Amino acid sequence: MNLVDSFEKIPVEIFATPKDGAKHVAETIASLIKEKSATGQNCVLGLATGSTPIYIYDELVRLHKEEGLSFKNVITFNLDEYFPIEKSATQSYWYFMHHHLFDHVDIAPENIHIPDGSLPKEKVKEFCANYEKQIEEAGGIDLQILGIGDNGHIGFNEPGSSFNSKTRLQVLENKTRIANSREFQNNITLVPRLSITMGIGTIMRSKKVVLVAWSNKAPIIVKAVEGPVTEQVPASILQQHPNASFVIDEPGASELTRFKSPWLTGEIEWTPKTVKKAVINMALKLKKPILSLSANDYNENGLGDLLAEKGDAYQINLQVFYELRDSITGWPAGKPNVSLPNHPERSNPYPKRVLLFSPHPDDDVISMGGTFERLQEQGNDVHVAYQTSGNIAVTDEFVGRYLDFAVGFDKLIGRSSDKTEELKNDANSFLSNKEKDGKDSEFIRQTKGLIRRCEAKAAAMNVGLKEDHIHFNNLPFYESGTIEKLPMSQADVDITKKLLREVKPHQVYAAGDWADPHGTHKVCFNVLMEALQQIKADGDEWIKECWLWLYKGAWQEWDMSDIEMAIPMSPDQVMSKRYNIYFHQSQKDMVPFAGTDAREFWQRAEERNANTANLYSQLGLTKYAAIEAFVKWPF
Structure with a gap:
């Protein structure tokens, strides 16, 4: 019996590439829109921002332009927004959604709902209460799309957020601000310290939830999917949702037990690669040298089948030990004039x-x-x-530093610095008035x-x-x-x-x-x-x-x-x-x-x-x- 997903507490769909996964999610959204339209109903979508869903929105735009998918019956509610931030700022999620989706489809502007980061702070609480009311009046969210932060946040619900939380003003963790500083000229001081976000309770009231994550999120994906439900990993609460799933790519799935330790999920074929993986993982877990592993260690760590198939524990240990030993070399292009059959690289040709x-x-x-x-x-x-x-x-500061050097160098060697001075002044003027999106000339x-x-x-x-x-x-x-x-x-x-x-x-x-x-x-x-x-x-x-x-x-x-x-x-x-x-x-x-x-x-x-x-x-x-x-x- 092989229960490959037996450690997973949320359904997980795995695709070869992010584009494949995104296409699947886009098709799911499109099917729901068409199904609702056919019965004269609105389709209420909860939408996310960031790099993860871009491919989804690209595919939805393609479906609209090439296959006639209409968004006239679609009502959207976005998860979150920085606070404070103007809608016109290219780092704003209002700008993001219009740039990647809304400006390219036939959705009615009045059906678009995005938290307003430009409000006076004293108006935010009222806005959040009204946002919850608008979701309710729309009939609730039919399908909520989520991403996941490195610390497990969904929306901007940072670790420690209450599972019953509603739309509110939320303080951003420093890690989140550092991760997002790439959108703000690489300068964390420009990243807002607050956000307006749907609450975890709001998300959990959605009829269906799809969390999308790619390659670099593997460590947090396994915690959310296989770990305990805890407020320290907000995404883990989705284990308790009646209709939630994860859509991830193959690298994003790499830490799941079915890939990390497939021998724990049922019968597997013991190839040299899986044997090596199993023995190394066991040795590291037990903090023992490979050659010190015993038959008892194999039996107590789910590797009894390996022992039964291969026989002597010490012979297995030697096989893996020699593989590791032979991987170490001071000659990355191969060692010349010697015969080393197990060397990672060929001896000839040399030099390479x-x-x-x-x-x-x-x-x-x-x-x-x-x-x-x-x-x-x-x-x-x-x-x-x-x-x-x-x-x-x-950084812009480095440009100024080097242009100063260029002007000084011209003067040092007795060359006219008029043109260089002009370029420097133009550059300084541009940089001091650079638009919020940080796009350079x-x-x-x-x-x-x-x-x-x-x-x-x-x-x-x-x-x-x-x-x-x-x-x-x-x-x-x-x-x-x-x-x-x-x-x-x-x-x-x-x-x-x-x-x-x-x-x-x-x-x-x-x-x-x-x-x-x-x-x-x-x-x-x-x-x-x-x-x-x-x-x-x-x-x-x-x-x-x-x-x-x-x-x-x-x-x-x-x-x-x-x-x-x-x-x-x-x-x-x-x-x-x-x-x-x-x-x-x-x-x-x-x-x-x-x-x-x-x-x-x-x-x-x-x-x-x-x-x-x-x-x-x-x-x-x-x-x-x-x-x-x-x-x-x-x-």
Whole structure:
């Protein structure tokens, strides 16, 4: 018997990609709208904002324009809004909803209800009571769409909110404000401290609830779906709703028991991968070295079936121990002139041509700075490609600083600074009067891109790369001038294909961390995969010898059971990596797009690498100062 979802207390639907999941939710909404329309009834929708539901709204707009879906019978109530904020501010949810949905469909303006963040504070309580009354008069919410915060909040109901709460003014946690600061010029001081939000009690009165969440929400998803109902995880209350479900993508489901520990949900096929995962998880849980695990440990931790199938516990332990041992190497491109059948990489050819893709101009040194240096020091032909300009992560203050330098430099060398002074004055004037959406002029964007390009070049050259081995792709999808990016296009793929064909690498390194708050890493990965697959389809011979290795970024690390190549670092190498990260001065001190983690990137990287090394040691392997981890990826 195999009860794969036996640990889940809420129905969960899992889709391959966010777009697949969003399409399913949009079709659910469309079906409800049509069903209500056919009987002459209004369809009352509760709607959410943020990056998660954007694909849903895109699909609803497509259904309206291409398939005639009408919103004339739709009444909407939005979950929340910042307070205070003007409707015209592009960070407002009023603006968000009109920009992504309402301006593109035939909904009646009087049927749109969004909390008003521009009210005087003394009017908010009355507004909230009336909002509850309007929902009731509309017949209640037929379908409520939710997202989920990293701390489990739904709407802006932060941990500790009463399960009986109604629409009200709510104080935002600092973590929430940090996560949302990317919408406010990366400046937390600009993020409102309050919000108006539907209460948890209001949400629970909805006839149907669908919570949508993607990749980077896996840790909180498992708490909400499998954990106890607690006010510290507000989304967990949905376990008590008679018609609630979660719609998530495969990465978002990764922490659920059916994926994390599938042997606990019933019979499974014991492949080398599942054996490795089970034994490592058990050893870490028991805080025992792998070679110290006993048959009794297997039986008491749900692995009796594994023991029955494979036999001796010690032989299983040895198998997993050797896999971990063989993943550790100081030669990321393979060790030359030796035969190591179990080494993660091939010994030949050597040296290898290596192409390291970095989504932003600092992901290379943050995520694999130690390996980057090893590859170069060991004589490989190393290239680095910065996929995007990273300009949105440069503060306005840095532009002023560098323009001051440009003017001073002109004067220093005796060159006329009139033109530079003019550009500086124009830039200062623009920045001091910049609109609330923070959208930069073309000149400011290019200046910010130049700042990051110079930092990346300096760091790469410090590693030892020659200038002609440093490439700036400036992929077009990134250059929207706003946090919200353009869709990936063939133009992005063609730029990537051109570079791949120039270098003809034996090894490609790329970011497999798709939890960055603005989604750039995932798009960059998709662009690279499409480029590799098109080259493969074209029959290029060199692609047959090309291996793709993925690293994780500043946001998370690979699960121990997934790691296929582990590059250890000495204390000196850790310091060298830190200094290379320091070259990215525009990203220091205040981390743009920090998510819920306010630490600087070098701090995150060092803790993550040290933790990986500690886990290897805990499992009975050699203790290193730090380890960078990689997974080989098919294409």
